[in-house]
Amino acid sequence: MDPIRIAIVGMGKIARDQHLPAIAGNRAFGLAATVSPHDPGVEGVPHFAGLDDLLASGPAVDAVALCTPPQVRHDLASSALARGIHVFLEKPPGATLGEVAALQAQADKVGASLFAAWHSRFAAGVAPARAWLAERTIERVTITWREDVRVWHPGQAWIWEPGGLGVFDPGINALSIVTHILPRPIFLRGAKLEIPANRVAPIAADMTFSDTGGAALHMDLDWRQTGPQSWDIVVETDAGTLKLSQGGAVLTLPTGTDHAEDHEYPALYARFATLIRTGRSDVDVAPLRLVADAFLRGTRVTTNPFVD
Template identity: 45%
Template structure:
């Protein structure tokens, strides 16, 4: 017997929604996009209702779940209202502007019996599972993250990143942090951070972090740069306990061990995420991972600012 497709309402029609969410929804027969809530008039797919707010969309009825692609500063109230209205919720990363807000939403979801997904899409990249398995077997004595891209290329004209709660370079940087915590065989702690903040802005455009683990105090660091010129660099290099080198590149699309390619695959993160959301809804579970957001929050707490 075929399950009835889950009827989705999408809130926020920015670049990430258009580039990733709309194609992933359209390609999955377990979902049907029935409504979009966004500011102003815009083109929407044929047969999809357009609303000016999520409240208006919920009042119109006919949806089972909402997908939140709004800035994180406004996310908490929207997710709370959707859960209390009896809807399942898929949150684009970062889930909210604070750890406490995400934790409270997990509490509300449990109380209402609805599914809540904090969608760290990079955790669903092809390299994560094999990297985690290798690190579990062979240990980790060092780690270097380099996450560098040009914000103007991927988010032209967007300024909420530079306001309190916008996270600045950690908006893309949490992708690396999500991979790091998913793969590391033991917890990661931020030990030091240095931010570069441009005049008139409140969040960093670049950052350098030092990490520790319960067994090692040094050897783990990261460089994030959202003002990078040239080809994007989304890499993590782990030095294994036996001296081997594990290289993740293309944001998790490729993985090599001691220079030998283990995998090199196209981007399938969002299709995998939506399959995961479907499985969570069908089994009555939630997935509210907070460790990437906690590491970013710890960096803000410890940072020296230039």
């Protein structure tokens, strides 16, 4: 079977650190081109300043992986889908719920695969956590996602703009895990969003949720963390406490701790290949919907200006 010819659109850190190695390690794919107005691309691979240039005069591609900021992703995805090209959407899948719904409808109409790629769901501890929780009664969930924005997002102005999500850019990873592992749906009860005086997106958020069985969830997001970083989910159940730490890589159950190697992006591309080969899409917007609800219902509090 011929490899799926894929182009990467947006050659930032995530593309170079994760997408390129994952594609290189998966024989189902062949890197056909890269697209970026700023990055020179990969030696020996055709490179284009824009997706329109690639589609107009470049090599044929079967799929694109969109690693751009979410604010510009809809138009790029729509252009690809209009040509029957399969689309991999980095997280979050879009800047709004409406545009993701439009892309899903377009993909269904043309018969192309659309993949909203929540990479944290493929962390090593997530699948066994989901299986363990399936037969448990959830009593309480605590999410602590604290990191230093200057370390993880230096100089990325887009992340502070409308649609860039601010602290929800990492926080949505936690929500992608929680919505996947808990046996019942969750919904927002309330939120406080701390927004720097010189920005429009939050630098911190404190949120409360409930699942449909009445279990309480609390989420603490903060981009001002220095020293040790925290990416932890603790689930208290009738059978003891489950903890996912290091973003889902480490799973601790009452019986012990398991720490497996990172395989998020290789697993994402394996999933994308399966979707393409079977003619299906995978577009779960539950994490993005919860973030949208936080902006809809949350109380906004102005905090100190942020200077990168």
